[in-house]
Structures are given as C-alpha cells and as structure tokens.
Amino acid sequence: xxxxxxxxxxxxxxxxxxxxxxxxxxxxxxxxxxxxxxxxxxxxxxxxxxxxxxxxxxxxxxxxxxxxxxxxxxxxxxxxxxxxxxxxxxxxxxxxxxxxxxxxxxxxxxxxxx
Amino acid sequence: xxxxxxxxxxxxxxxxxxxxxxxxxxxxxxxxxxxxxxxxxxxxxxxxxxxxxxxxxxxxxxxxxxxxxxxxxxxxxxxxxxxxxxxxxxxxxxxxxxxxxxxxxxxxxxxxx
Numbered sequence: 270x271x272x273x274x275x276x277x278x279x280x281x282x283x284x285x286x287x288x289x290x291x292x293x294x295x296x297x298x299x300x301x302x303x304x305x306x307x308x309x310x311x312x313x314x315x316x317x318x319x320x321x322x323x324x325x326x327x328x329x330x331x332x333x334x335x336x337x338x339x340x341x342x343x344x345x346x347x348x349x350x351x352x353x354x355x356x357x358x359x360x361x362x363x364x365x366x367x368x369x370x371x372x373x374x375x376x377x378x379x380x381x382x383x
Numbered sequence: 384x385x386x387x388x389x390x391x392x393x394x395x396x397x398x399x400x401x402x403x404x405x406x407x408x409x410x411x412x413x414x415x416x417x418x419x420x421x422x423x424x425x426x427x428x429x430x431x432x433x434x435x436x437x438x439x440x441x442x443x444x445x446x447x448x449x450x451x452x453x454x455x456x457x458x459x460x461x462x463x464x465x466x467x468x469x470x471x472x473x474x475x476x477x478x479x480x481x482x483x484x485x486x487x488x489x490x491x492x493x494x495x496x
Contacts, residue, residue, distance in 0.1 A: 278423065301481065312387075313426075313473065313487040359425055369433075369480035370441060371416070375425040 271296045273362050275374035282350050283382045290345040290377050292360030302343040303361040304334055305373075313359070319343065330354070352383045385409055389474050389488035396464045396495045404459040404491050406474030414477045415457035416441075416485065417449060419470040426473065432457055433480045464495045 276291040304316040317328025324336040428441030477483035
C-alpha cells in the first residue's frame with residue numbers, strides 16, 4: 270500500500286532561518302507529488318507540485334522542493350522563513366495505479382518566531 | 384466565485400445520531416473528495432468520486448456513505464455516529480484525479496459525544 274512519511278511533526282524556527290521539511294513515500298510506480306499548506310484559519314492550498322521534468326520545482330512564496338527518485342523523497346525547502354510561514358504543511362502523493370487515490374502525510378506544524 | 388462550500392461548519396452529535404455533510408463546488412470540476420483530518424494523522428481519504436455517477440472507497444470508508452448528487456454536489460452521510468468519528472471533515476474537488484490540484488473547502492468540525 271502507498272504511504273507518505275513526514276519526519277518532523279513540529280518544527281520551530283526563528284525568522285530568517287532556513288527550512289527543510291522531509292517527505293518520503295512508498296510506491297513503486299510513477300507518482301505525482303504535491304505540497305499543500307494550511308495557514309491558521311484558512312483552507313488547505315497548493316504550495317507546489319511535481320509531475321515530471323526538472324526535479325527541482327518552485328512554488329509560491331519562495332518555497333521549492335526537490336524530487337529524488339532514488340530516495341523516494343520530495344523534501345520542501347525555503348532559504349529564509351518569515352513569521353507568515355507559520356502553518357501546517359502536508360506532503361501528498363498520487364500513484365498511477367489503484368484508482369489514483371491521494372495519500373497525504375501526517376503533516377508538519379511549523380512555527381516561526383518573530 | 385465561492386470555490387468549494389461545505390455546510391455546516393460545526394456540528395455536535397450524540398452517539399447513534401445521523402447527519403449529512405454537504406459539499407458543493409462551482410468550478411465545474413469532475414472529481415470530488417471527502418477527507419477527515421485528525422491530529423498527528425494528516426488527511427485521510429474517506430470516499431471520492433472521480434466523475435459524476437461514480438464513487439469509490441478511500442482509506443477509511445467504514446461508517447460513512449456518500450452520494451454524488453450531480454456534478455456540483457457530493458454529500459457525506461454518517462448513519463450512526465460514533466465518538467471515533469469526531470474529526471474535522473474536508474471536502475475537495477479537482478478537474479480530474481491523477482494530476483490535478485485539489486481545492487479544499489473550509490472544513491466541518493464534528494464532535495460526537
């Protein structure tokens with residue numbers, strides 16, 4: 270069965286610190302990969318996605334993620350976080366078999382101290 | 384443009400009561416989804432509808448039923464609520480199932496006593 274692991278459940282950073290959130294998935298076939306973000310009191314929304322091509326993808330608000338196929342990973346990065354990045358971040362995977370069900374990771378709560 | 388609208392926003396039920404969560408989207412999307420969000424477990428797919436007229440089970444379908452009423456609306460029914468169904472429920476929609484971005488509603492916070 271497909272699964273998605275997000276290694277850090279809670280992360281606390283100071284403003285201007287660099288961020289890397291880990292995401293690993295288990296699935297043997299072709300995958301489509303997403304990072305979603307849920308800001309306090311807001312809907313989940315897409316941060317970035319990877320389907321194919323350049324494994325380094327850029328999203329909104331200065332976020333980027335790198336797909337490393339050999340490591341089954343899709344880690345999210347930002348060079349310098351801001352207080353407004355405080356949110357919960359979810360990695361999600363859609364495999365190309367099994368009905369294309371979306372599997373989400375457990376989420377990482379990021380708190381950025383001003 | 385409202386996007387994905389869920390009703391109600393909050394609900395408290397007693398064990399054994401039934402209720403239906405409503406979801407409507409105005410983006411002409413083909414696919415719709417119901418998730419539950421529990422602390423430390425992320426979002427888990429309950430049911431989804433790849434297109435009008437079809438529904439399929441997700442990871443955690445037990446205790447729930449769904450109806451894809453038309454292309455716009457996808458409802459989730461709890462026939463006999465249990466405390467284990469206390470959660471935040473999210474509806475989402477997308478153009479298709481494989482590569483498409485999902486757009487989420489604001490969520491329904493349900494407590495079952």
